[in-house]
Amino acid sequence: MPKLWNETIEEHRRAVRDTVLETTAELVAEQGLRGVTMSRIAERSGIGRATLYKYFPDVESIMAAWHERQIAGHLDELADLRGRSDTPGARLAAVLERYAFIQQQRHGHGAELSALLHRGGHAAHAEQHLRHFVRGLLAEGVQAGEVRDDVTPDELTGYCLHALAGAGELPSKAAVRRLVAVTLTGLRPQG
Amino acid sequence: MPKLWNETIEEHRRAVRDTVLETTAELVAEQGLRGVTMSRIAERSGIGRATLYKYFPDVESIMAAWHERQIAGHLDELADLRGRSDTPGARLAAVLERYAFIQQQRHGHGAELSALLHRGGHAAHAEQHLRHFVRGLLAEGVQAGEVRDDVTPDELTGYCLHALAGAGELPSKAAVRRLVAVTLTGLRPQG
Structure with a gap:
């Protein structure tokens, strides 16, 4: 046809x-x-x-559209990973590791470009979406007893995303994996 | 005289x-x-x-000088706290908590002012100084068996400073203290 x-x-x-x-x-x-x-x-x-x-x-609007597409792609990738792990803890670990690798790649942009890209409203919207997504994973982790319950999932989300932003200055994948491991240690249930 | x-x-x-x-x-x-x-x-x-x-x-140079003085004051304050605790673990906790509170206050600046203030070379210099200081505390903690030794103090420094930067979006001192507790959990020796 x-x-x-x-x-x-x-x-x-x-x-x-x-x-x-x-x-x-x-x-x-x-x-x-x-x-x-x-x-x-x-x-x-x-x-x-x-x-x-x-x-x-203009060039700025092209870069904004490109950035929007990149972010949408990253969010899809994270959502996809979520579906591929069995336990809430494994899901959380897989998603946070992927997120950290994305942060590491992103760092190549440079400060000027990052500032430009984040001026648009789409970045703020995507960040909200991301926070909501990670918060959901953390809440599931709390339910399953795999994540600490003495701090709200919302506050733990801020902790995770800030800690993993540090991946941007790390030189190797191995270093990013260590950062993810340290960050996950912070989430463990407290006896 | x-x-x-x-x-x-x-x-x-x-x-x-x-x-x-x-x-x-x-x-x-x-x-x-x-x-x-x-x-x-x-x-x-x-x-x-x-x-x-x-x-x-001009106004910018006044703000840069003001910022430089602020940072020097903060670094003095952190160095002073260091002298007042007995164990490496207590020292680290006191310094990181103070650092997190400073991050929380700083956030009032707004993005435009922050960008201006960080344009000057003094901010980069102060950040190096801060990293060196925190790395020293972490190395002492490792020596005393109070901080994990499977990740270098340098990488742990990056983790701490990024995680605690999240204090900037927290609404209360209690929330900042919880963030510090979660961050410190991440540093614990791994069995």
């Missing part, structure tokens, strides 16, 4: 958009934020400048 | 400088960074504008 015309257009639009996001992220990684212009993005993406402006008004 | 002329001048300069720093910090707390000008600082401090400019070229 041939595709409907609307679907084809929609697919084409999504493909252009994806290409622009990937290309811009590549250029920013290579040259830093200041070195990237709409003209260079158009050139590298192989689309016309006029077409590019139909999709995005 | 009468004071030497140079000492008197030096004291006078320090007093003017201190007044300017205090006044500026007050004004920024009241009105936000954008609302504060050199003229208002001169007026509120009770010194002439021309005199003010002999001490500082």
Whole structure:
């Protein structure tokens, strides 16, 4: 069955958009934020400048869209991990480890880019989503007696996310795993 | 014995400088960074504008000097606490709790002011000093068998400082104390 015309257009639009996001992220990684212009993005993406402006008004909005897609991807990945472990404790450990690795990769961005990316409302929304997700895992852990119950899951969420943000300055995967182990020790039930 | 002329001048300069720093910090707390000008600082401090400019070229440099003094005060306070506890474990707990309370107070600054204050090299220097100090306490704790030895004191320092940065979003002293307790649990020797 041939595709409907609307679907084809929609697919084409999504493909252009994806290409622009990937290309811009590549250029920013290579040259830093200041070195990237709409003209260079158009050139590298192989689309016309006029077409590019139909999709995005400026470099900042492209980076915001890219960041939004990255975050959504990370959240999906964490949700997926959740489904793959048996016990609440194993789930929590798998999700927090993955989160820590994401923090480690993210650090490559640099301070200027991080500040830009976090200006948009989407980042705040994603953080809320993440907190809610981790809080749920911690509450399950408390129910199962695998996480301490003398501190609320909400406060434990803040502890976990802040402690694991430290992964950003760690040089190796082994060091990130040690950080996750130390952080998990802090969550253990207190006798 | 009468004071030497140079000492008197030096004291006078320090007093003017201190007044300017205090006044500026007050004004920024009241009105936000954008609302504060050199003229208002001169007026509120009770010194002439021309005199003010002999001490500082702009509001940013006053805030940087104020921040530098704040940080030095905090580091002195932490060093002082260190001398007042008997065991390495008690020392570590006292210092980390104080550090967490400082993080909680600092949070009032707001993101814009924090970004400005951390632009100066003095903040990076103070952070190194702090890390060195906490690492020393942790190494003592390891020696005394009160802190885990399966992770280096350096990595544990990163864990502590990131975890306790979470105090910035906590609403009460009790919540900060719980965060410190959870963080200290993470440091315990592993059997």
